[in-house]
Amino acid sequence: MLKITAIGNLTHEVELKMNEATGKPYAILRIASDRRYKDKDGNKLTDYISIKVRGPLAERCAAFAWKGCKLAATGDFETITFADDPQRQPGFLIKASDVEFLSPRKAEETAQELEDESVREVAA
Template identity: 35%
Template sequence: MNKVILVGRLTRAPEVKNTTTGKAVATFTLAVDRRFKNKDGQKEADFVPIVVWGKQAEFAGQYLGKGSQIGASGRLQVRSYDGQDGQRRYVTEVVADEIKFLSSKPNNNNGNNHGDPPPEPMGIDEDFHLMADDDEIPY
């Protein structure tokens, strides 16, 4: 079983791209607080890369911004690629199949606030299960 459930805040606005077939994919990093404080009494956080596909990616790009709080559930994925220096690189990320907006995009008073998130939680849409081929992934 491969199931991950996280609640945290975005460290920056989602980056939304489209595959060659037009499928939206959003990437962002979620800061998830650790349960315990460190030896200095400070709270620490883990910074988890998140990938979201389809309509949820479009909504994330439209409604989420730096500091937005979300819940995300999905699967842990480890992939690898060869870097420009010829070294093998590994990336660990969560591929979310469901995100829930727990707060709206922070209003930074520069006109970029798109308003409140949609009233219904964003679950899996019908075509979400049609995952892109590896050659369609834009990163």
């Protein structure tokens, strides 16, 4: 079995969708990862990788990931074809079994949690 781990920054906000056949949530994440080297003209090279997350993992990504955050996704390859454009080369995405959030939480979320905790302590 082939496993792959990709690390990069999320290019869009996570959009949670529902699978019509199963009724379970899923999302397609897209990350950008810069290569460690530049091309012959000195330009930085960036790879874009699509990641499919399902079920509770998709819900967790929708709740905690944001555009620009760094994450690591581990999973299997899934080949994708484009029925509407048969001339287009097949691609791949990662079917994630694990996603790790590598960016610190947003400052406003942390501040709100601290504020909520202090309100609970005062009320108690």
